Amino acid sequence: xxxxxxxxxxxxxxxxxxxxxxxxxxxxxxxxxxxxxxxxxxxxxxxxxxxxxxxxxxxxxxxxxxxxxxxxxxxxxxxxxxxxxxxxxxxxxxxxxxxxxx
Numbered sequence: 001x002x003x004x005x006x007x008x009x010x011x012x013x014x015x016x017x018x019x020x021x022x023x024x025x026x027x028x029x030x031x032x033x034x035x036x037x038x039x040x041x042x043x044x045x046x047x048x049x050x051x052x053x054x055x056x057x058x059x060x061x062x063x064x065x066x067x068x069x070x071x072x073x074x075x076x077x078x079x080x081x082x083x084x085x086x087x088x089x090x091x092x093x094x095x096x097x098x099x100x101x102x
Contacts, residue, residue, distance in 0.1 A: 022094045029098045031083070032076060036094050039085040042067040053089040058100070 018026060018036065026035070043057030059067075059080045067077055082100045087093065 017092070018094045018097070019088075022096050026097050031097050031099075032079060034076060035080060035083055036085060036097060038067060038077075038080060039083055039097070040087070040094075042070070043083075043085065047089075048086060054095065055087045055089050057085045057087065059083045 025031075026033075039057045039059060042059070042063050044060045044063045046056050046058065048054035048056050059082060064077075064081055067080070071077060083098070084100055085097045086095050088095055
């Protein structure tokens with residue numbers, strides 16, 4: 001009996017898609033292009049309470065510690081401190097990305 005994986009999407013080949021707005025904000029806010037996949041992989045996930053069906057990924061202290069253990073401490077990792085991404089729950093598009101104000 002053969003098994004099919006026609007609906008399988010490998011996470012290694014999946015690209016995070018930034019909306020036009022998200023891309024513009026990433027450029028304005030000097031967010032590294034490596035940030036979206038790291039945010040989605042290591043960020044603390046929470047549902048956005050605005051009723052828009054969005055999911056926030058936050059680089060909390062715990063998320064930063066996990067990321068640092070995984071890839072070591074670098075300037076690029078340090079730059080993610082306080083970063084966030086807001087992702088559409090419908091299609092996974094990154095709608096906005098930035099850093100929380102301290």
